[in-house]
Amino acid sequence: MEVMFSQYEASGYDITTTTIGMASSEFSRLVDRTKWALSRPRAPSPGPMEEHPQGLEVVSEGHDPIIDIVALHGLNGHRAKTWTAGNGVHWLRDLLPEDLPRARILCWGYDANTNTADRASWQYLYDHARTLVSDLCRKRKLTSSIDRPIIFVAHNLGGLVLKSALIHSDAARQGALADHRSIKLSTYGIFFMGTPHQGVNGEQLGRVLGNVTSVFVAANDRLLKHLERDSEWLQQQQGQYAPIMNDFVTKYAFEEYATPTVLGPRIMVVPRASAVVVGHANAEPIVIHADHISMVRYSSKSDVGYVTVSEHLRIMATDATGTVQQREERETRVNNSREAQSCMSSI
Template sequence: MSTSKIFRISGLPLEIDIDTLREALRLKQEGIDIKATISPCCSDPGTKVAIVEFKPCAPSYLKDVISGARPDHQIEMNDDHDDLNIDMDFYGLTQLYATPHKADITADIVAVTGIAGHAFGSWRGKGNLRRMWLQDFLKKDLPRCRTMIFGYDSRLDSPGAHEMQDYRDNLLTELKKARTSDQEQNRPIIFIGHSFGGIVITQALVKSRDSNPASDPDTYAIYRATYATLFFGTPHRGFNVKSLTKMVDRRKSEERLSLLNSIGTDSPLLEEGLKRFLTFAHQLKVVSFYEMLKSKTPEQVTTGFERIGPYELSVPKESALLGLDPEIEKTRHHCPSKGVPKEFISPRHRFSLA
């Protein structure tokens, strides 16, 4: 079964609607239609962003973006040089659905995917409908929450020289751009972290808490506003990275190998970050999910890597749980292949975060 491609289109004018977007994308000649969601831009209040799926296929001018030959594609929308930018990486913060007009936003939900994940795709189900639960379900259950995904270069084959601190700092920077007014800075934040994404969140919260509220109030405001964290298979105490390190091309990026080793078992970086996070975690609502279903590990084949190796738990239970008092940390097990149960972030269920 082929997987539909999802694109992000940024730089849209505020007055745009889906019909105008269709015209701007010049799809008629190729017989293509779109399924799109248009939302405010997180970092530029003067523009909007669309999340788009093309039907039955993407236009031919995006072939280089799909192949990875180019990171994005630009389209000139009008004579005023308002350029639309189309990408598939979803780096930075992207709002998933628009809140009701003039409604007060009750909370910001921020989801961070794991290493080798994708900011949008990692939250999609594996069924035939490929529902993206943060977008498709939460816009019904939590329409007054601004739900966002945070994307970063998490590819194992990336030549990037990123360290943990780079992802942490980028998340904080993007949040500060999205939360500039007093009302926004006082708005509660609910973080959702999958695997390595949970580590990025805890590291960011530690830096936010340790910042000076007088000289750096915008950074400190993130810690002050954080209400809850949901961790899905987060390796707080590290995990066996052997199956991932063998997928790294050492000729391309020794730094990527170093990043993986920094989150392995007995990692001083994780140990220190966890110790500092636990000093204030009791102030939060915490839900920690751990896996009970082993997955096949990747092995190299002629065309690359496939999951045909021995079965392993990606993150052991003892690493996925913080060990907080049960009144503070709710723990649940889940099956990764079935996606994340939405009931733990829905106001219609027992554990309400709204």
């Protein structure tokens, strides 16, 4: 019998999986041991917000900032741990501010966990996306930065949440959600880091994992189904995103090496074929010489991954202000023209 279960959650890693071949009798003994372990009294566990901090955290205010850089973690990720190397370096907090001193850098957390034993977020990705837009709008209004250009760095599932957020923002018009449109208008660049645009192996992330969730985890089945290769949800999302994707400078980063798993083979979590959107002519594919976990963890400025990502971010930041300003001026002209036509038609 072949069983797959997720790992790394306790350390804030994004999802990888382990496949173990075992006989039915061995599996039965494992189930019994697991039930016994779960029935033992346990010390109080951290609260949900402590385990998986949610919302925006400003990790660097920047000096007279002219741009916002917003980072989103992935599946089973963590607002801080996802970006932190083994030596404790959180590159968005400890390295990037020196290279981009005029950037305010924020990390956004949300509950996208599939392998917690006592709880799971059942929010759909679109709900997370709306929350991201709302959180950013509030922060930017309260700090008088609503028109500041934005560059997003999104790992794994975070890229899919971001695409839904931009789709929602683009659809917002006058009314209660008018402010939400400002996020799309202000977005200059996107760094997708190992995002499964085309989905991933459904057996790994869905069907087999679901077979053992009653024993090991409280998995978010609906979330996992969204990520299956060529899922209807992913196709619909890409269809909605395609009309606006050329409005942003886009980098599709993909992992070069397979990710190690416990007691099993290394796996390519998000291969190049899924991490890069075919036909997006204005986007640039970028290889990161690391596995899926390490591709967003840099221990020093000499890390080749950090050099690659930070240099691209610096170039984006240089070009962002003028482009976003022109876009907002064009939007204002269109809105004024519509208002004038409306006034004329009402006479």
